[in-house]
Structure formats: C-alpha cells, structure tokens
Amino acid sequence: MNRMTEEGRKQLEELIAQVMKDGQARGIAVGIVDSDGQIQYENYFGYRDEENQLPITRDTIFGMASVTKSFTALAIMQMQKDGLLSVDDPVSKYVPEFTNKNLKEPVKLWHLMCHSGGFFPLPRIVINKTAQEMGIEDSLEDELIYREDFAEEGVRRVAERLDEQTRFTGRPGQRLSYCNDGFGLLSDIVRRHSGYGSFAEYLDKKILKPLGMDRSNISFIRNTLDDNAATLYSFENGEWRADRDYQNDAFVLHGGGGMKSTMGDMLKYAVMYLNEGTAENGNQIVDRYSIQEMGKPRQFMKPGIYYGYGLETKQLEDRAVYEHGGSLPGVSSNFSFCPQEEVGIVVLCNTMDVSVAAIADAALRAYCGLDVQEVRQNHNIRSWSRQEVEELAGRYVSGEGDTFELTEENGTLSMKVNGNPTDLQAVYPWQGMVRKKYSDIYLTAIRDEEGHVYAAHYGSRIFPKEMN
Structure with missing residues (x-):
C-alpha cells in the first residue's frame, strides 16, 4: 500500500496553507485513513476558536453541511434492505403531503436521492424562522430534532411548496439540479416509516452508535453548548x-x-465505505449491494463528475473517487474515499466558502505519490454561434437567491454572476466554462424539444431563464 512521502506531505501542507490564506480559513482538520482503520495522515491547522487561540483536536465538532x-x-x-421501502416507490406513497400534482410522471425516492426530481432551486425554509412562527424554541430538555409537531410542520411546508411548482427542469429522473428539499423529504420518510420516531433517533441507533461515532449528531443546541x-x-x-x-x-x-461530527468519527465513517458496509469494529451497517448502488453514477454534474445516491463519483487518473462536500455559514467540509487505494479522506473547516475539496484531492494525490497540483483541462478556443448567443442571452434566477445574466456584446456572450463580471469561455456547443483558482464551473444550456433555451445548468443547480 502507498504511503505519503515527506515531499508529498510538504507539497500538501504548502497547498493547505495557500487555501487557508485564500479563504481566510480560521481552522482546518485533514485526515487520511486506510481500510484497516490505520491513520495514514492527520494534522490540524489554525484554531477551532481563533480569538481564544483554542486548538483543533480529533474530537472537535464541525458542521458537515451537505456531507449529511x-x-x-x-x-x-x-x-430498503430491511424491506421497509423501495427506492423505486413514488415519494407520495410515504409523504402524502406531496401530491405530485403538476408533474405528469411520479417522483420516486431514487430521483430525490440523486437530485433529479425535476425541481428548480427554491428559497430555503429554515429552522429558526419556522420555530419562531410556531412559537417554540430549541432546548436541551425538548430538542427540535425530536419534536413531532416541528417535523410535521416542516414536511408540510416543504411538500406543499414543491407541489406549487409549475415549471420544471425536466421529467423526474431526467437531469440533476441540486435540491435540499428532496433530501429533506427523504429524512422525513426515515422519521415516519422506520419505527424510530425521528430522523435523529434513527441515525443514532442505526448508523452512528454501531459505527462508534459517539461525538456525532444532528442536534443544534447541544453543539452550540459543547466546549469542544x-x-x-x-x-x-x-x-x-x-x-x-x-x-x-x-x-x-x-x-x-x-x-x-468530528475528525475521529468521520474517519470511522470512511472505513465503513472502504469495507463496503462493515465498520472497523465489525458491525455491519448495510450490505455491499447498497454501498455499490450509492456510488453508481446516475446523473451528470459536470465533465468528469456524476452523482449517485448521496455521493458524487469522479476519476483520479484510473482510480474511482467517491465524495461529497458541504457548505453552510461557518462550514466547509469534504468527505471522500478511493477503494482502489483503500483510503478515505476527511477535510473539515470552520470557515465558509473555503476550497476544502482542493485539499482533499491534493491529499489523495500526495498519498498516491502524484504531484499534488492537478493538471487542469485546457479547451480549444471557440466562439459562440449566432444561435447560441441569441438563445442563451437573458437573465437566470435561482430561488435560492443567486442570479446570473448573459448579454450579447460584439457577437459574443458576457456574463455577470450576482452582479459581478465573470469570465465565461465557450468550450463546447451550448456549453461554457468559468475558471476558478481551484476548480472549474461549467454552464450548460437546457433546451426544449424545439431547441429553445429555457434554463441553464450552472455549477450544481439548474437556473430557470426569465421569460419575456
């Protein structure tokens, strides 16, 4: 099995320092574990609390955001393995509040598991506003994550709002547009139909405790009050x-x-995937078939990256890598594993919008004995056609609050994202690319049967085009 060389470690830590500087990251934790649970690399940079100079430890709690x-x-x-549901079942079978009324075909569980229910991005329905409107608050004695009335109100709001949509990205299962609402409904299906009474209780009893992830949870107030x-x-x-x-x-x-979760707990989580469902302590969490189904590429995200069930999949040369990242206020996270190299990688950060995925990729490359700097794809220079310019020009608005505009200037397209000029390069017919320091963002036209652009895939979301 490969081991990281001193030169690899040096290159990796130089990149970590650069990412921290670029993102003004206060603290970052990086770990690599093999399939036997042996730590191959573990290091902590910066602080869990910069003002008080408190260090990060293996047990420091970080937000996971979408790694969830x-x-x-x-x-x-x-x-599904326990016979309680099938991913091929319609969502409405388990969530009657979701009636599927404006879609001609049923949205199935597997569609939500790979962000392909057909829904455009929507404004976030948040916990504190919902609780305030209900006249309740979080407390250690009566946590929101266990309250049935709070869950029922949440699923009603989410399901009804999805039902109100009349424009769609396509048919259910046709294409990916990142959808937190869908994963919200999935967790409520777990709450209602698992027999555990809450999503939090199910996670604790069926996943976290069997894995030995004793510092992990989906609580809010408990972590706010935790000293570490x-x-x-x-x-x-x-x-x-x-x-x-x-x-x-x-x-x-x-x-x-x-x-x-914590670095210590997330490394245990990685070992379970490397052993296709079996924890380091010998507990079987799920069968191999289920892990393999999660990793199957089902929806195109961007060139070289596809989405399965709660996991993305991509290639590092001839190696398959499965991963998921996360971003929230004060959270940048990335979890990945490579079965061929038999290693998992965890990168956790307590600062928003930090390029932790670049660190994860560099860590794997260093472990494999490769240069940590990824060779970026270079494209032949091409021009937008007249048809592309005419069809793509317009304003695209996400319900999550982001917008971008494409305007014609001297026969080509110029771009502004949230009002900021952005360099968009034409790379293929109906597709452009924005080059960032650590990654590339692709823009791909979504066209109807007549060839007219009605939306565009930008990053992980599909933005509807404003109609005249």
Whole structure:
C-alpha cells in the first residue's frame, strides 16, 4: 500500500496553507485513513476558536453541511434492505403531503436521492424562522430534532411548496439540479416509516452508535453548548461574523445538511465505505449491494463528475473517487474515499466558502505519490454561434437567491454572476466554462424539444431563464 512521502506531505501542507490564506480559513482538520482503520495522515491547522487561540483536536465538532446527504441516502438504503421501502416507490406513497400534482410522471425516492426530481432551486425554509412562527424554541430538555409537531410542520411546508411548482427542469429522473428539499423529504420518510420516531433517533441507533461515532449528531443546541465545538466564521453583509450558531441558515428538515461530527468519527465513517458496509469494529451497517448502488453514477454534474445516491463519483487518473462536500455559514467540509487505494479522506473547516475539496484531492494525490497540483483541462478556443448567443442571452434566477445574466456584446456572450463580471469561455456547443483558482464551473444550456433555451445548468443547480 502507498504511503505519503515527506515531499508529498510538504507539497500538501504548502497547498493547505495557500487555501487557508485564500479563504481566510480560521481552522482546518485533514485526515487520511486506510481500510484497516490505520491513520495514514492527520494534522490540524489554525484554531477551532481563533480569538481564544483554542486548538483543533480529533474530537472537535464541525458542521458537515451537505456531507449529511450521504448519511440520509445510507439510511434509505438500510430501510430498503430491511424491506421497509423501495427506492423505486413514488415519494407520495410515504409523504402524502406531496401530491405530485403538476408533474405528469411520479417522483420516486431514487430521483430525490440523486437530485433529479425535476425541481428548480427554491428559497430555503429554515429552522429558526419556522420555530419562531410556531412559537417554540430549541432546548436541551425538548430538542427540535425530536419534536413531532416541528417535523410535521416542516414536511408540510416543504411538500406543499414543491407541489406549487409549475415549471420544471425536466421529467423526474431526467437531469440533476441540486435540491435540499428532496433530501429533506427523504429524512422525513426515515422519521415516519422506520419505527424510530425521528430522523435523529434513527441515525443514532442505526448508523452512528454501531459505527462508534459517539461525538456525532444532528442536534443544534447541544453543539452550540459543547466546549469542544468549533466557532463558526461566516462572511455576511460585508463583514466577518464569529459565533456558534449551528442553526444559522439550517434547513427545516435535517436530511440535507444537519449532521455535525468530528475528525475521529468521520474517519470511522470512511472505513465503513472502504469495507463496503462493515465498520472497523465489525458491525455491519448495510450490505455491499447498497454501498455499490450509492456510488453508481446516475446523473451528470459536470465533465468528469456524476452523482449517485448521496455521493458524487469522479476519476483520479484510473482510480474511482467517491465524495461529497458541504457548505453552510461557518462550514466547509469534504468527505471522500478511493477503494482502489483503500483510503478515505476527511477535510473539515470552520470557515465558509473555503476550497476544502482542493485539499482533499491534493491529499489523495500526495498519498498516491502524484504531484499534488492537478493538471487542469485546457479547451480549444471557440466562439459562440449566432444561435447560441441569441438563445442563451437573458437573465437566470435561482430561488435560492443567486442570479446570473448573459448579454450579447460584439457577437459574443458576457456574463455577470450576482452582479459581478465573470469570465465565461465557450468550450463546447451550448456549453461554457468559468475558471476558478481551484476548480472549474461549467454552464450548460437546457433546451426544449424545439431547441429553445429555457434554463441553464450552472455549477450544481439548474437556473430557470426569465421569460419575456
């Protein structure tokens, strides 16, 4: 088995320092574990609390954000194995509040598991606003994550809003557009139909405790009060904010981003995937078939990257890599594993919008004895056709609050993202690319049967085009 060389470690830690500088990251944890549970690399940079110079440890709690989606998909696969549901069933069978009324075909569980229900991005329904409107609050004695009335109100709001959509990205299962609402419904299916009474209880009894992940949970207030929980650093309204508000921008249903965990616990989680469902302690969490189904590429995300069930899949040369990242106020996270190299990688950060995926990729490359700097794809220079310019020009608005505009200038397209000029390069017919320092973002036209552009895939979302 490969081991990281001193030169590889040096290159990796130089890149980590650069990523921290670029993202103003306050603290980062990086770990590599093999399939036997042996730590191959573990290091901590910066602080869990910069103001008080408190160090990060293996037991420091970080937000996981969308890494949670792999836990939710794993729970659904467990329930399928136990005969409680089938991923081919319609969502409405388990969530009667969701009537599927404006779609001609049923949305199935597996569609939600790979973000292909057909829904455009929607404004986030958040925990604190919902609780406030219900006149309740979180407390250690009566946590929101266990309250049935809060869950029922959350699923009603999410399901009804999805039902109200009349424009869609396509048919159910046709194409990917990242959808937290869908994973919220999946976690409520776990709550209602597993026999455990809450998504939190199911995770604890069926996944976390069997894996020995004793510092992990989807609580909010418990982590806010934990002495070894990371302070969250967020850039909002032009200034940095530091707090331990784990409810900030948190979705009302917890399956899309509610998990909090530690380096020590997440390395155990990685070992389970490397052993196709069996934990380091010998407990079988799920069968091999279910793990393999989670990793299958089912939806195109961007060139070289596809989405399965709560996991993305890509290639590192001839190696398959499965991963998921996460981002919330004060949270940047990435979890990945490579079966061929028999290693898992965890990168956790207490600062928002930090390029932790670049660190994860560099860590795997260093472990494999490769140069940590990825060779980026270069494209032949091409021009937009007249038809592309005419069809793509317009304003695209996401319900999550982001917008971009494509305008014609001298026969080509110029781009602004949230009002900021952005260099968009034509790379293929109906597809452009924005080159960032650590990754590339692709823009792909979505066209109807007559060839007219009605939306565009940008990053992981499909943005509807504003109609005249």
